[in-house]
Amino acid sequence: MGARTLQAMTAKEVTQMLLNNEELFILDVRNTDDFDNWKIEGGKIEVVNVPYFDLLDGVDPALDKIPDGKKILVVCAKEGSSKFVGEQIVEAGRNNVYYLEGGMKSWSEYLEPIKVGDLKDGGELYQFVRIGKGCLSYMVISGGEAATVDTLRMTNVFEQFAKDKGAVIKHTIDTHLHADHISGGKLLADKTNAKYWLPPKDATEVVFEYTPLEDDNAITVGNTQIKIQPIYSPGHTIGSTSLIVDDQYLLSGDILFVQSIGRPDLAGKAEDWVGDLRTSLYKTYKSLSEDLIVLPAHFGQHTELGEDGKVAARLGDLYASNPGLNIESEEVFRSAVTDNLPPHPNSYQEIRQTNMGRVKPTEEEQREMEMGPNRCAIHDK
Structure with a gap:
């Protein structure tokens, strides 16, 4: 069984997974325009976008998009929203849930x-x-x-x-x-x-x-x-x-x-x-x-x-x-x-x-x- 607590993942760790062709599922909770303009992609990374404001009343709209058996990384601009959503995904019973430490800002600078x-x-x-x-x-x-x-x-x-x-x-x-x-x-x-x-x-x-x-x-x-x-x-x-x-x-x-x-x-x-x-x-x-x-x-x-x-x-x-x-x-x-x-x-x-x-x-x-x-x-x- 994977960890049942929300964990941080650094931009360096995401990079290594990308370069090593490791599987990673990303739930990007930024608004659609920002997501369409720029996102994490490459290797065996799968990414979907469900805006944060669609998840304020619960993460059900995202759960059916998240596959079983993969590491789940929640991404937002600065990390705050991804922590909020990630914790709810953990509470819903999912394992191996992470948030991107520092958000897309850290991804931009690594x-x-x-x-x-x-x-x-x-x-x-x-x-x-x-x-x-x-x-x-x-x-x-x-x-x-x-x-x-x-x-x-x-x-x-x-x-x-x-x-x-x-x-x-x-x-x-x-x-x-x-x-x-x-x-x-x-x-x-x-x-x-x-x-x-x-x-x-x-x-x-x-x-x-x-x-x-x-x-x-x-x-x-x-x-x-x-x-x-x-x-x-x-x-x-x-x-x-x-x-x-x-x-x-x-x-x-x-x-x-x-x-x-x-x-x-x-x-x-x-x-x-x-x-x-x-x-x-x-x-x-x-x-x-x-x-x-x-x-x-x-x-x-x-x-x-x-x-x-x-x-x-x-x-x-x-x-x-x-x-x-x-x-x-x-x-x-x-x-x-x-x-x-x-x-x-x-x-x-x-x-x-x-x-x-x-x-x-x-x-x-x-x-x-x-x-x-x-x-x-x-x-x-």
Whole structure:
């Protein structure tokens, strides 16, 4: 028999169940609009939505939807409503009932570090998967030094990880000015006395100091000369810059994803930037080695999660399988990109202003700004 008391389940535990393909039944009690916009999904997770206000007089409307023999996780925005509903489900005689600790806010902020691989002359590369929002960050570690790429707002995670690995953070790098999440790159650089790099064409309105991320600036991490070579690749933004790490890995920012390509419109420049996007994908990237492993800054679908949750693909394989890389006509490409734009990310204008340093929202305001899925990709319909 399973436990007959309501238990907490952390975002980390949910992530492990998802990645391990373990069965989990989720009862999401948020309102329908919030549920339809963004939910926990993937692996062998089954999820249904019964709004909290439909359960105020009792949980009978939910009980007939809950299968026997599975772990039951009740989810809401912050955890309070899920506790209330979960306790009633336990009282109704169900076993193995949990609530999501911290609610969807904790799901949005959890980062899962995954080792990508070893570097040629020593050192390691790690990917940090923000499972609930589809954001991906990176850390290069070599010779007791570390560089982070597309650092997220939860800077303490990167600080602690580097400390555990015996490394000092020397560089933080943003491949572009982000619009769907708040960057932690500048904050982490200030906290660790590191150098903060940003493409200068994306930095015309920033109000803080930065080091220009440009093609002729190779960034060296550690004593083993693990070089990060910037490659200018505009299209998602005018300054978008990719990174080649150790001649093995292509950190593509938001230009190229595993199953899709980046959108060019988050600064209101879709018609202007779609040509740059095509040039970056069809010429700049095409000139690179097909054996480079592409590591994007986002994933849009849980089907992009590979072994152990890692999001990665060989560049040559993407030219064979990614729909966005297989549109021969420039006119058709332009139409495909500009006519199929998804909804804008939540609060994207405010997020851009925050990443420029022009506004300084509180921590709670930052959480609210980031709630919901990322929408940086144009997915094949």
